Amino acid sequence: GKDIVQFAKAVEISSPSIDGKVCKTKKGQSGTNSYGVYASESNTAGNSNRGDVALCGGTGNTSTSVNASPQALKDFVVKTLLGDGSKNWPTSTAAASGTPKPETNDNAKAVAKDLVALNSDEKTIVA
Numbered sequence: 001g002k003d004i005v006q007f008a009k010a011v012e013i014s015s016p017s018i019d020g021k022v023c024k025t026k027k028g029q030s031g032t033n034s035y036g037v038y039a040s041e042s043n044t045a046g047n048s049n050r051g052d053v054a055l056c057g058g059t060g061n062t063s064t065s066v067n068a069s070p071q072a073l074k075d076f077v078v079k080t081l082l083g084d085g086s087k088n089w090p091t092s093t094a095a096a097s098g099t100p101k102p103e104t105n106d107n108a109k110a111v112a113k114d115l116v117a118l119n120s121d122e123k124t125i126v127a
Contacts, residue, residue: 001085004111008077015125022073022114025053028060035067036060038079040087043098054080054092055100056110073111080107 012019025036028044028051036044036059039052044061051060051067056076060067071079080088087093090108094101115126 001081001087001089003085004089004108005077005081005083005085008073011126012074015122018118018122018126019074020072021118021122023056023076023111024072024114025057025067025070026059028062028064032065033068034060034062034064035070037067038071038075040080040082041093041095041098042100042102043095045097045099052095052098053100054088054094054107055102056080056092056107057114058100 008019011022025038028034028036034051036051036053038058039054041052042054042058043052044059051064053060077083080092082088088107090105092100092102092107115123118126
């Protein structure tokens with residue numbers, strides 16, 4: 001957990017544009033402000049109507065309209081990994097009735113997927 005936090009801080013400082021491409025939350029529905037919001041537990045099915053996600057790159061609630069912009073790696077580290085990697089690494093957590101349900105190593109896999117998707121120059125910067 002601590003290693004991913006240090007990595008994320010280095011990426012944020014060295015290349016904010018890359019930070020914005022890793023763990024970028026998605027809209028719960030098209031055409032609305034329904035991006036996922038990083039939290040310590042996923043709860044897109046809950047009554048929060050916010051689309052709380054603890055999954056890197058998670059999708060917001062389909063019925064919310066309050067999240068106008070996506071969140072990314074720096075937000076993921078602060079809000080989901082609690083700033084120190086003590087929670088949700090390498091696997092996310094969900095509220096009792098929350099979705100998406102955690103899968104083993106889901107956050108580690110999602111970060112890796114986003115890093116692989118970077119272009120060659122971006123990968124060099126990250127390395």
